[in-house]
Amino acid sequence: xxxxxxxxxxxxxxxxxxxxxxxxxxxxxxxxxxxxxxxxxxxxxxxxxxxxxxxxxxxxxxxxxxxxxxxxxxxxxxxxxxxxxxxxxxxxxxxxxxxxxxxxxxxxxxxxxxxxxxx
Amino acid sequence: xxxxxxxxxxxxxxxxxxxxxxxxxxxxxxxxxxxxxxxxxxxxxxxxxxxxxxxxxxxxxxxxxxxxxxxxxxxxxxxxxxxxxxxxxxxxxxxxxxxxxxxxxxxxxxxxxxxxxxxxxxxxxxxxxxxxxxxxxxxxxxxxxxxxxxxxxxxxxxxxxxxxxxxxxxxxxxxxxxxxxxxxxxxxxxxxxxxxxxxxxxxxxxxxxxxxxxxxxxxxxxxxxxxxxxxxxxxxxxxxxxxxxxxxxxxxxxxxxxxxxxxxxxxxxxxxxxxxxxxxxxxxxxxxxxxxxxxxxxxxxxxxxxxxxxxxxxxxxxxxxxxxxxxxxxxxxxxxxxxxxxxxxxxxxxxxxxxxxxxxxxxxxxxxxxxxxxxxxxxxxxxxxxxxxxxxxxxxxxxxxxxxxxxxxxxxxxxx
Numbered sequence: 001x002x003x004x005x006x007x008x009x010x011x012x013x014x015x016x017x018x019x020x021x022x023x024x025x026x027x028x029x030x031x032x033x034x035x036x037x038x039x040x041x042x043x044x045x046x047x048x049x050x051x052x053x054x055x056x057x058x059x060x061x062x063x064x065x066x067x068x069x070x071x072x073x074x075x076x077x078x079x080x081x082x083x084x085x086x087x088x089x090x091x092x093x094x095x096x097x098x099x100x101x102x103x104x105x106x107x108x109x110x111x112x113x114x115x116x117x118x119x
Numbered sequence: 120x121x122x123x124x125x126x127x128x129x130x131x132x133x134x135x136x137x138x139x140x141x142x143x144x145x146x147x148x149x150x151x152x153x154x155x156x157x158x159x160x161x162x163x164x165x166x167x168x169x170x171x172x173x174x175x176x177x178x179x180x181x182x183x184x185x186x187x188x189x190x191x192x193x194x195x196x197x198x199x200x201x202x203x204x205x206x207x208x209x210x211x212x213x214x215x216x217x218x219x220x221x222x223x224x225x226x227x228x229x230x231x232x233x234x235x236x237x238x239x240x241x242x243x244x245x246x247x248x249x250x251x252x253x254x255x256x257x258x259x260x261x262x263x264x265x266x267x268x269x270x271x272x273x274x275x276x277x278x279x280x281x282x283x284x285x286x287x288x289x290x291x292x293x294x295x296x297x298x299x300x301x302x303x304x305x306x307x308x309x310x311x312x313x314x315x316x317x318x319x320x321x322x323x324x325x326x327x328x329x330x331x332x333x334x335x336x337x338x339x340x341x342x343x344x345x346x347x348x349x350x351x352x353x354x355x356x357x358x359x360x361x362x363x364x365x366x367x368x369x370x371x372x373x374x375x376x377x378x379x380x381x382x383x384x385x386x387x388x389x390x391x392x393x394x395x396x397x398x399x400x401x402x403x404x405x406x407x408x409x410x411x412x413x414x415x416x417x418x419x420x421x422x423x424x425x426x427x428x429x430x431x432x433x434x435x436x437x438x439x440x441x442x443x444x445x446x447x448x449x450x451x452x453x454x455x456x457x458x459x460x461x462x463x464x465x466x467x468x469x470x471x472x473x474x475x476x477x478x479x480x481x482x483x484x485x486x487x488x489x490x491x492x493x494x495x496x497x498x499x500x501x502x503x504x505x506x507x508x509x510x511x512x513x514x515x516x517x518x519x520x521x522x523x524x525x526x527x528x529x530x531x532x533x534x535x
Contacts, residue, residue, distance in 0.1 A: 001484045001535070033479060033495055034509015059477030098486075104479060 002060060005094045010060045015070035019053045026115030030107060035062050039070070039111055049073045049081070054108075061104035065093060069108035082113050122418075124409040125518045129154040133519070143490040143527045147517035148290050148318060148450045148497075150339045153403075157342055160402035161395045171391055173368060187394045190401035191384070194349055197404045198320060198334065199327035204357065206350040206384040207397055211317040212241040214335035214350035215284070217387060219245035221360040222282065222311060228253035232282045233275055233310070235259040235267060235296075236505045237289040240498045242315040246284065255279075258501070265292035265440040265447075272301065276308050283310045287319035291497045291513065292440035293423075293447035295319070302330030311356075322419055322448050322517075324412040332356055338396060342518075343403035347396025350387070357383035364389035407518075415518055419449030422516045422525055426451055429529040436532065439511060449516035452497070454508070455481055455535055481512040481535065488531040 001007065019040035026039040035058030042051040052070040057063070073081055086106065090097050093105050127133050130152045133141065144152060170180040172187045192202045208214045223246065226232070232246045236258045246256050257280070259272040267285075276283070283305035288295050298314055305312040313333040319325060320334075321341030327334075333356070338347035352360075362369055362380055366389040372379040380386045407415060424444035430436050430453065438453040457474045476484075478494035485492050493513045496503045503510060514528055 001480065001487075033477070034503075035477075059479045061480070062477075098483075101479065101483065 003095055006060065006064050009064045009067055013054075013063065013067040015053045015067050016055065017053050018055055019051070022053075024115060026111050028107060028111035028114070030058075030062075030103070033059060033062075033104070035059065035104075035107060037062065037066055037107060037111060039066070039108065039115065041073075041116075043078070047078050049076055049078065058107065059104050061093075061097070061101055062107040065105045066108040068093075069112070073112075078116050081109075082116060084109070122410050122414055124411075125154075125406070127519050127521075129156065129406075130519050131155055131158070137489050140489045143524045145514040145516065145520070145524065145528060146491050146493045147340070147520075148513065148515035149493055150345065151321070151342050151517050152519060153342055153344065153399075154406055156406050157344065157399050157402045161344060161399045164395055164398045169394075172394055173385070183394060187392065187397050190397035193401040193404050194397075195351075197408065198325045198351060200334075200351050201354065203382070203384055204351055204354050206352065206357070206387040207392055208335075208348040208350050208387075209346055209393070210337040210339070210348035211239075211315060211335045212245075212348075214333075214348050215241055215313070215315065216245045217350055217363040218284075218313060218333060218335075219248065220363055222356075223249050224361075226252075226254050226281055229255075229279055231255040231257055231277055231280045232284065233257045233259065233272070233280050233305075234284050235261070235272075235286065237261055237265070237267070237292055237294065237502050238284075238286050238499065239290050239315065239317070240500070241317075242284055242286060243501065246282070259285075260505070261292070261294070264442060265289065265294045267294065267296050267301075269297070269300070273304060276304065276310070278308075280308060280310050282313065283308075284313035284315065286315040286317075288316075288322070288448045288450075289440070289499075289502070290318050290450060291452045291499050291502055291511065293450040293452070294440055295323075295446060295448055299328055299330070302328060306330045318448060318450070321407075323416040327351070338400040338403065341400075341403055342406055343400035344396050347393050347400050349400075352383070354383060357387070360387075362386050362389065366390050368392070410518060418518065419516050420444045422520060422522070423447065423449045423451065425522065426514070426525050426529065429525065430532075433529070433533055435535075439506065450513060451515070452511040452513045454478065454511050455532070475508075476535070478510040478512045481532075484535055485512075485528070485531055488527075488534075490528050490531050492528075 022040035024041040029036045037056040040053045044050045052073045054066045090105050132152050168182040170183040172184040191205050195202045195205045257275045260268045287298050302312045311332045316334050316336040320336040334351040336349050339345040369381050369386050369389040370378050430438050435456040441447045454475045457476045482494035495510045
């Protein structure tokens with residue numbers, strides 16, 4: 001299914017697991033597909049991400065997108081992550097996404113934007 | 120194919136190829152494909168008879184009105200009703216909303232409405248809105264195989280239960296509910312009995328019974344066009360109800376501060392109606408009648424039992440609803456166990472997790488093989504909650520599907 005890069009990350013996610021000393025915790029649930037994802041975020045105190053992990057379950061695309069998001073976020077500013085373009089975000093995913101599955105890939109970015117609104 | 124009267128070639132969409140391959144369409148519970156006969160009827164209407172109905176006195180307008188009213192008679196005859204008991208709506212959802220905004224409005228604080236836990240959102244949300252006014256919404260449960268719990272229904276039927284509204288066939292479990300029996304019990308209780316027949320009228324012989332007060336269904340789920348739906352209502356009940364929408368067409372007389380409404384069913388059809396939809400639906404009804412609804416039912420039953428047998432051989436597949444094809448329609452919701460190992464911390468704690476593939480992943484996997492199934496919660500979230508599932512994939516059959524579609528579906532699923 002999908003391609004090797006996607007399936008490898010699905011089976012061996014890099015950033016899956018609980019974080020104890022997080023600063024921000026975001027619970028995201030998508031009622032339309034039953035996905036439930038928690039994002040744990042740690043910052044360097046200056047608005048830059050120092051670590052990010054996730055827990056939960058979802059479809060392969062939302063899990064892989066979330067895991068990539070956590071890994072890619074490290075060292076980046078919260079604001080620049082929030083302001084990235086939706087279309088570019090979806091296009092950066094390793095495989096082409098059909099319109100019906102865009103929400104799956106967008107899940108971590110939407111959660112991140114919502115959970116860091118006032119940060 | 121199902122019979123001499125229904126060939127796959129009748130359906131132009133099946134000529135379409137994706138990467139050189141034909142499609143296996145298994146989502147007729149969501150909407151059905153349309154035969155050329157239906158498409159021709161719509162084009163012929165616009166090319167030969169288009170005018171506004173019930174208004175003008177010239178010949179073309181008479182033609183249009185006659186076509187529209189004949190469509191109504193054909194639909195009425197199809198379910199054993201009278202023409203003046205058939206209201207054309209947009210779809211099942213609108214038919215049920217019409218009831219909520221008319222008979223629903225007449226309920227008082229403390230009254231109750233009884234539905235089931237296997238309803239589509241269209242038979243939940245129109246009633247849920249009345250809870251704000253102190254009206255209670257009760258749900259009948261179902262057993263492990265998806266049979267409605269009739270004892271639970273009886274126990275929840277109270278003196279205050281003014282409306283009982285039940286799906287004839289679940290759009291997820293496939294369960295065919297004993298509506299004759301439920302209707303009797305509801306009428307003995309003095310309740311108004313409503314049937315959501317969106318998944319039954321298209322798929323099996325439907326016989327009108329004395330205990331049925333209202334029956335709702337959609338044209339697009341029975342080979343007809345989108346945007347035309349039906350509400351059957353007993354004439355005396357339709358007569359007592361206030362109008363739903365108001366405006367053109369539905370009046371006899373309008374003064375500055377008062378109006379006299381038309382008789383049913385026109386009273387409920389404000390504005391220019393969907394004439395092409397009615398004409399297309401009548402053509403669909405004609406097409407189904409030529410096949411014969413007994414034949415439609417037995418064809419789907421055959422495909423369903425064949426599929427269930429094959430799915431039972433796939434160890435990682437779980438399907439929901441009755442195991443006996445006699446008790447269910449041609450809709451099969453299922454999930455697939457994911458044996459690949461996700462580096463989940465539950466696994467590291469030696470907790471045995473029965474992971475399921477997400478239904479969207481199953482649907483995308485099958486899509487890559489040109490097999491089209493639905494995924495998600497199927498507009499029945501309370502049902503999904505009762506099953507403790509986030510969603511399922513779902514395959515469903517209709518007259519144009521054959522054994523080759525079952526083979527393609529099951530063998531593709533086997534590759535997962």
